[in-house]
Amino acid sequence: MxxxxxxxxxxxxxxxxxxxxxxxxxxxxxxxxxxxxxxxxxxxxxxxxxxxxxWKAVPHRLKDLAVMASAVRIGCSWCVDFGSWESTTHGVPLEKLEAVPHWRDSDLFDEEERLVMEYAEAMTADPPEVTDELTAALRRFLSERQLVELTMMIALENLRSRFNAAAGLTGQGFKDRCEIPARPPEGTVAR
Incomplete structure (x- = not known):
């Protein structure tokens, strides 16, 4: 409620x-x-x-993974629900989104994606845990413009997630819209 x-x-x-x-x-x-x-x-x-x-400097997949990592860290179930749907509309596989809570143990992510999620979690920590070393590692992949955009996107997700979590909002079923339908039995025609 x-x-x-x-x-x-x-x-x-x-x-x-x-x-x-x-x-x-x-x-x-x-x-x-x-x-x-x-x-x-x-x-x-x-x-x-x-x-x-x-804001178009950072690819959607990176922003979506950063947003999801922040939402998961804060514990905003509404944001995870909506973010799953929105990210799949940008082409991020649902399997990857579902692996975000345990990205460190998953082989689904490349180095750039891992750094982006680490940065998102570090920004979301209270107090923030962003280090010069982490930022320098991100600069191998991102320009200053992109780093500003990514940072602001994560800050925006912190605003969203903290408002929604404090308001007690839970999922609205958006993730259900991005589930891949079950494959029809062999020999049948899908409609």
Whole structure:
């Protein structure tokens, strides 16, 4: 059960936002429903998210793995659920996303991906545990511009995850949308 009501006042701005969410995601997002009690907060946050969509210096797969590593570290089940769906739309295999909680023991990730997840976890720690050595290792793969974008993306996920976890939000079934359907028995035709 959420700690903030998911039934905000249905004023005109909220109804417009709801229409846009349903159109883009097929559902009202619970974080937006919680923020709907304060449309100034919801609007400011929405502008930040809209701007983040235009950040294109870092490949989606790296940002998605960083976001997932941060969400897992914080324990935001809503973010893991939504992030799984969103990342698969960017082409990240679900198998990789499910391995993020134990990425250090998995052979699914290359060196660059491992450094990105390590950086995300180090940024998400309280207090942050980012070291000069870790940053130098990332610079072998990322330009300064990319490092700034990755850092801000992880900071944005910390904002998301901490709000959602504090609000008590849990998954909305987005991950179920990215499950690969079972293969039909041999000799049958899939429809």
């Amino acid at each position: 959420s700690r903030i009501s998911l039934d905000p006042p249905r004023n005109l701005r909220y109804r417009i936002a709801t229409w846009l969410m349903r159109r883009k995601f097929g559902a009202e997002l619970d974080p937006a429903r919680a923020m709907g009690h304060h449309m100034g907060v919801a609007t400011g946050y929405g502008i930040l998210e809209a701007q983040a969509l235009g």
